[in-house]
Amino acid sequence: MARKIQQRTLQTRAKLLSAGDALASEHGFEATRIEDIVQRAGVAKGTFFAHFRDKDALMDQLIGARLSVLLDALDQVQAPGSVEGIIETLVPLHNAMTSERYVFDVILRYSGAAGISEIGPIAMAFGRYLSIVTKWLQDGAYRPDIPAPLVAEGVQAFAVQAMALTYCSLHQEQSRDARLRQYLEAWLTPG
Numbered sequence: 001m002a003r004k005i006q007q008r009t010l011q012t013r014a015k016l017l018s019a020g021d022a023l024a025s026e027h028g029f030e031a032t033r034i035e036d037i038v039q040r041a042g043v044a045k046g047t048f049f050a051h052f053r054d055k056d057a058l059m060d061q062l063i064g065a066r067l068s069v070l071l072d073a074l075d076q077v078q079a080p081g082s083v084e085g086i087i088e089t090l091v092p093l094h095n096a097m098t099s100e101r102y103v104f105d106v107i108l109r110y111s112g113a114a115g116i117s118e119i120g121p122i123a124m125a126f127g128r129y130l131s132i133v134t135k136w137l138q139d140g141a142y143r144p145d146i147p148a149p150l151v152a153e154g155v156q157a158f159a160v161q162a163m164a165l166t167y168c169s170l171h172q173e174q175s176r177d178a179r180l181r182q183y184l185e186a187w188l189t190p191g
Helices: 002-027 034-041 045-051 055-074 083-097 101-110 121-138 148-165 176-188
Strands: none
Touching (some): 002 034, 002 045, 002 055, 034 045, 055 083, 055 101, 083 101, 083 121, 083 176, 101 121, 101 148, 121 148, 148 176
């Protein structure tokens, strides 16, 4: 009997995820409402909260899954040989992370930096980002004075800063990628 309940629970969760993903694709992540998700999934609103703490918890799953697909692709590319190459290679991932202000906000809250106790898909994506960039940097001509994992953490931190400033009205004179280029040239190739 317990097995049937578990299977139904998994199916309900899958329906909620599918409905949320479809609605986010149609209307955007921020515009996707819990009421619309449960209606599309054909379940009661209370059922949603039996599976997810709130809308952001569902979005952790959906956004994290999209980031994972992009990270899978990045994991297959040859290591970029320059700062410009690193930035260009990361553009699809960074575009996804900044596709909406709401998406970026959820990413920051669920990246692990905000102290959320569970490790979800977005936090896992941040870990994968570091692993991939570390792999790129290990054999490159970058910062031999500190270990590649620490250099990769700097790349990620500067990327997050560059993304965050795209939402700041005081920093509109420079694009995200131009700002990141400036940061990474100073960080990866100090004179």
